[in-house]
Amino acid sequence: MTDRIKTYGLPPGGEVLHDFQIYEVKGGEIDNKHYPHKTDRPHRHSYYEVCVFIDDGGKHEIDFVTYSIQSNSVHFLSPGQVHRIFRNEDYHGYLIVFSSEFFPLGSTRQEDPLFYFPFFNNPTMLPILGLDESSFEEILLIVRQMEKESRLKQQSHSEILRTYLQLLLLKCKRHYMWKFAEKQKMNTPDFSQVQQFNMLVEKKFTEHLLIQDYAEMLGTSPAILNRSVKKIIGKTAAEIIVDRLILQAKRLLIYTDLSNKEIAFSLNYTDPSYFTRTFKKKTGKSPSQFRKELNEKYQH
Known part of the structure; x- marks a missing residue:
């Protein structure tokens, strides 16, 4: 079988953790030597990705559906999903990528706990969360704390990042449930x-x-x-x-x-x-x- 599309894993080594990485992105390109690939060509990952969009500017295609990139929004990608992003020059946001092995913290479940987030591994649900300014600032604060911690590389570095990631996803899940609970009957x-x-x-x-x-x-x-x-x-x-x-x-x-x-x-x-x-x-x-x-x- 010949793949026309590349499947990217997290790049080894570098100045960041292998199983967790965070990138700030401004403009049309990712100006980071550790980022492994171009994102305007269809591709997929062996890892999870959370795209935090501060400013609008561009389009995001996920499994053959095209979404406009809106300010104050978060997009969620699961392993195996095919996507590509077209960014305008005024684009600003963050990419958070991590493996399924990195996420668990004190989980006793045998299956992947990320399956319990409605926006992951679930083609029947919208992989996008739009937020009001106040709620988005709460999310962005966690993201920027993660970015700061990722540069420190001090004692308990990975545990702190893992905790921030869990907090981020749980906050997103709460907002997602508030937004879609009635429509999707999530409380039943x-x-x-x-x-x-x-x-x-x-x-x-x-x-x-x-x-x-x-x-x-x-x-x-x-x-x-x-x-x-x-x-x-x-x-x-x-x-x-x-x-x-x-x-x-x-x-x-x-x-x-x-x-x-x-x-x-x-x-x-x-x-x-x-x-x-x-x-x-x-x-x-x-x-x-x-x-x-x-x-x-x-x-x-």
């Missing part, structure tokens, strides 16, 4: 169940499990699971699984040289023609049409 038991369902889908979507299998893993019935997913997301549980498969298919179509048949097999479709029909039903285009149109767009 259904939301918690759907969040766990999304976590399982993210890990197992290529296995083509039945809804009954997911329900058993969650200790509920297929009917209750479907009702909860429909209430929170507005789609059936089966639709969520297919949507995740189609998102992966889009990534493979645009960012690899795999044929349609090879993509179907890589996603565990035993019948490539069924994969093609499913893709067209979901997107309105055949896999080949989608690849052609997106490649032409990116070339321009």
Whole structure:
């Protein structure tokens, strides 16, 4: 398989921690010798990234959806998501990047605790948080403390940065819940169940499990699971699984040289023609049409 898109890991060594880095960005380019890549070309990471936008100026494309960069906003990226950023000259913000291993602090959960933040590892939720000026200043204060600590490199350096990161994400989660709680029904038991369902889908979507299998893993019935997913997301549980498969298919179509048949097999479709029909039903285009149109767009 030939990747047309690069997957970047955190750069080794340098003047910063390997598992955590923070960059201030002004203007169109990242003026930092440690930053590993250009961000205006489609790429993905093996790590998490939080983009803190102080001033507006540009666009951010995440998994084929383009968002305007607004002042006082935070964008969240999970490992494997494909994105690119176009920054204007008056752009100002911070990039915070970290590994899943860096984040846990006293966590007793076996699974990745970052899956419990609604804006990570969850294609059904908006990966963007817009804030009022007062709330954003609270977030920005934490970010600037992180930046200051990252330069000190004194005793307990990594523990302090890890604590700041947890505080930042918990504050963002609080604001995110305030902003979307009513719309997404986040304060109901259904939301918690759907969040766990999304976590399982993210890990197992290529296995083509039945809804009954997911329900058993969650200790509920297929009917209750479907009702909860429909209430929170507005789609059936089966639709969520297919949507995740189609998102992966889009990534493979645009960012690899795999044929349609090879993509179907890589996603565990035993019948490539069924994969093609499913893709067209979901997107309105055949896999080949989608690849052609997106490649032409990116070339321009």
